[in-house]
Amino acid sequence: MIDYVEQLSDEEKEQITEVIRLLYRQTFILERKYDRRAEKWQYSREYKICAMHMEFLKEYFQVAGIELVENIYLGVIYIRDGMLMGEKIPRLATIYLLVLKILYDEQMAQASSSTRIVTTLGAVNGKAGEFQVMKSLPSPTEIRRSIALLKKYQIIEPLDILEELNEGTRMIIYPTINMVLTGDDIRALLKTFGEEENSGDETGVQNIIEDLSE
Template identity: 60%
Template sequence: MIPYYEELNDEEKNAVTKVIRTLLKQTFVLERKYDKKSGRLVYNKEFRTIDLHQEFLREYFKISGIELRENLHLGVFYIEGETLIGEKISRLSTIYLLILKLLYDEHMAEASSNTSVYTSLGEIHEKINDFHLMRTLPSITEMRRSIALLKKYQIIEPLDVLEELNEETRMMIYPCVNVVLLGDDIRRLIESFSKEEVDSEFDEDEAAISGIIEDMPE
C-alpha cells in the first residue's frame, strides 16, 4: 500500500501523516468537535482525512497489529490493539471516566436524538458522592490533571478555563466515552469502587486507556 501514499500530493501526504500521529497519540478522532470561538460543534477535517484514506490506513496500522475501527452512529474513528501502549491513568481519572459514562447514558436516554451531552464538575462530584466512591474531594491540582487527561483522549471538552476550575465548570461529554466503556462495565466497576475504601492520595491505576476500550455492540 506504500505506492498509494507515494501517489498522493504533498498536502494529502501531510494530512495522512498528521492523522496517523493523532490516532497514536489520542486513540480517537471525532467527526465533530466543540469550537470555543463559535460556541458550537464544528466538522473535524482529520475525520474526513481518515474517511477518505480508510483502506490505506487500515492496512498501515494492521502491520503493527492495530485495528482502525469506526462508529458512524457516534461519529468517531478509533484504534485498538494489544500492541498499543496505553497511558496509565490515576484512580481519580478512572472514577471520573466511570461517572462521565453514567451521565452520558442518562442524558442520552432523555434526549436520544442529540449526541451533545453537557455536565459540570459539580454534577460529576454529586454522582461520585451518591455512589460513595470517594471519602473526600481531591485537590484542585488532581482535578485539573484528570480533566486534562480525559480531554486529551477526546472524552470531554472543558467549556471553561481550567485555571479557574470550580464546581460550576462546564464540560461537554464526547461520544467517545460510549466506546471506552459499555453500560454493563460501568455498573460493575462502580459497584467495585463503592466497596473499596478510597485513600486520600490517588495512586496510579494499573489500567491503561487502550486496555479498557471495548467494542461497541453492532
C-alpha cells in the same frame, strides 16, 4: 500500500502522516468537536482526511496489529489494539471516566435526538459521592489534571476556563465514552471501587479499563 502513497501529492502525504500521529497520540478523532472560542460545533479536518484514506490507513495500522475503526453513527474514528487508551490513567481520572459514562447514558436515555451531552463538575463529583468512591473532594490541581487527561483523549470538552474551576464548570461528554466503556456493569464496578477506597486497596484501579474493554 507503497503504490498508493506514491500516487499522492506531497501535501496529501503530510496530511496522512499528521492523522497517523494524531491517532497514536489521542486514540480518537471526532467528526465534529465543539470550539469553545467560536461557541459552535466544527467539522474536523482530520476526520475528513482519515475517511478519505480509510482503506490505506486500515492496512497501515494492521501491520502493527492495530485495528482502525470508524463508527459512522457516532462520528468517531479510532484505533484499537486491546486497550483503547495508550497510557495508564490515575485513580481520579478512572473514577471520572466511569461516572461520565453513567451521566452520559442517563442523559441519552432522556434525549429525543440530540447527542450533545453536557454535564458539570458538580454533577460528576456528586455522582462519585453517591458511590462513595472518594474519601474527600480532590484538590483543584488533581481535578484539573484528570480533566486535562480526559480532554486529551477526546472524552470530554471543558466549556469553561479550568483556572476558574468550580462545581458549575461545564463539560461536553463526547460519544467516544462509548468506545472506552462498553460494559453494562459500570455501577457494579463503581461499588467495587468504593469498597476498595474504604479498604485502602488500589489493586483494581490500573486494570479497570482493560476489564471493561474486553
